[in-house]
Amino acid sequence: MTARHRATPVPRGRHAVHHISAPTAAVQAGGLSFRCAVVSSSAVVAVAGLSISMILPAEAATLHSTSHARQTTAHVHAAAQSFTVPSTVAVDQVARDDYTATPPAVLAAAEAAKARALKVSAPDALTKAAAIAAILAAPVTVVTYSAAATAAAAGTTAATTAATPSKPGATASTSTTTTDTALSTTGVTTVTSGTVADKVAAATLDSASATADEIVAAAVKYVGVVPYVHDGADPKTGFDCSGLVMYVYAKFGIAVPHDVDGIAALGTPIAADKVQPGDLVVYPHQHIGIYIGDGYMVDAPNVGRDVEVQAVWGKPTYVHVAGA
Incomplete structure (x- = not known):
């Protein structure tokens, strides 16, 4: 009777090792995090109480990998972002941590200047x-002058006229008139x-x-x-x-x-x-x-x-x- 109710023995030695590692080998191509999880699951059956110590490294690896991927993605998107902030925000608040932003008033002024340039230029x-x-x-028009006009064209000629004395014995006065012969019609050919x-x-x-x-x-x-x-x-x-x-x-x-x-x-x-x-x-x-x-x-x-x-x-x- 004792023999009939005896539990099936757990494989030992080389067979035991093969029994534990076989599932792992079947999914080995699935990646590091999945492989660790399978090994940990097998270990639960083989050794009670070891599941926590084995599962935590597997999940940590998975979380670490996912977190790293998210950080990389966030970094790539952040480099391409462009946004504006109110013009009342101080400069040191809009240009830090590798982020820069232009106040709306500055952008509006630049667009207005560009529009004016296109409209006017x-x-x-x-x-x-x-x-x-x-x-x-x-x-x-080519202007030519007679000999007299040519001589005068470089400067002016002065003509002096004597006025009739207004009273006997008075000295005659003189007046000088300056004329530029280049403006005259005498001796000028065009x-x-x-x-x-x-x-x-x-x-x-x-x-x-x-x-x-x-x-x-x-x-x-x-x-x-x-x-x-x-x-x-x-x-x-x-x-x-x-x-x-x-x-x-x-x-x-x-x-x-x-x-x-x-x-x-x-x-x-x-x-x-x-x-x-x-x-x-x-x-x-x-x-x-x-x-x-x-x-x-x-x-x-x-x-x-x-x-x-x-x-x-x-x-x-x-x-x-x-x-x-």
């Missing part, structure tokens, strides 16, 4: 290119020859501001079309020299008087090597024109001539008026 570029093309296409493109480099105009080029372009549109008229300030009737400058500058919001010296007084004198397109070529008390570049100007010269482009003559002063 493109039309200005097109307008400037059109202005330069118009300037370069304008005809140039011939149209070529265009501004033959005399002024496109790079000279391109280096100027868009407004400066547009001022010059607005003036050269009257070349050969509008005649010189004393005191004229309207293209429908004619221009004199200061009337042309006043009319053209007014189109760009620059108010100047209808007077050579008055216009010059509003500006700032500049050196000849600093003059730019749109600046003024001034002959004090006599004449004024708008500088084009490379020694040429557009002006309303004198009676019998139209608005024209010609070389700067004599020894003028150069003036820059704000806004031009």
Whole structure:
């Protein structure tokens, strides 16, 4: 009877080892954490009380592996994150621990500036290119003088007249009148020859501001079309020299008087090597024109001539008026 109720013996020795390790070998390809769990489960059957010590390392390995994976994933996503914070947050609160954030006000200002640049720069570029093309296409007048006029063109001639004494025995007074023969019609011949493109480099105009080029372009549109008229300030009737400058500058919001010296007084004198397109070529008390570049100007010269482009003559002063 005793033999019938005897429990089946647990395999021992080499068989016991084989019995415990066999399940582990069957799932060995499943990975480290799963393999440890299987070994621990087998150990529960074989040795009571060992399950806790064996299971804890297996679960710890699994948790450690999972935690590491999560940390890696979080690190990757964090590097790609972009977010904003209120503009009231201090700088040291939005730029730390490898995170940076731009306040909304800064982002809005940057977007507004970009929008303004796109809105303004493109039309200005097109307008400037059109202005330069118009300037370069304008005809140039070549002015020649007779021998007497040529001698006087470099300076001035003084004519002295004697006044009749008002009383017997009184000394006759004299007065001196200064006349620039370059502005006279006597001994002057004009011939149209070529265009501004033959005399002024496109790079000279391109280096100027868009407004400066547009001022010059607005003036050269009257070349050969509008005649010189004393005191004229309207293209429908004619221009004199200061009337042309006043009319053209007014189109760009620059108010100047209808007077050579008055216009010059509003500006700032500049050196000849600093003059730019749109600046003024001034002959004090006599004449004024708008500088084009490379020694040429557009002006309303004198009676019998139209608005024209010609070389700067004599020894003028150069003036820059704000806004031009």
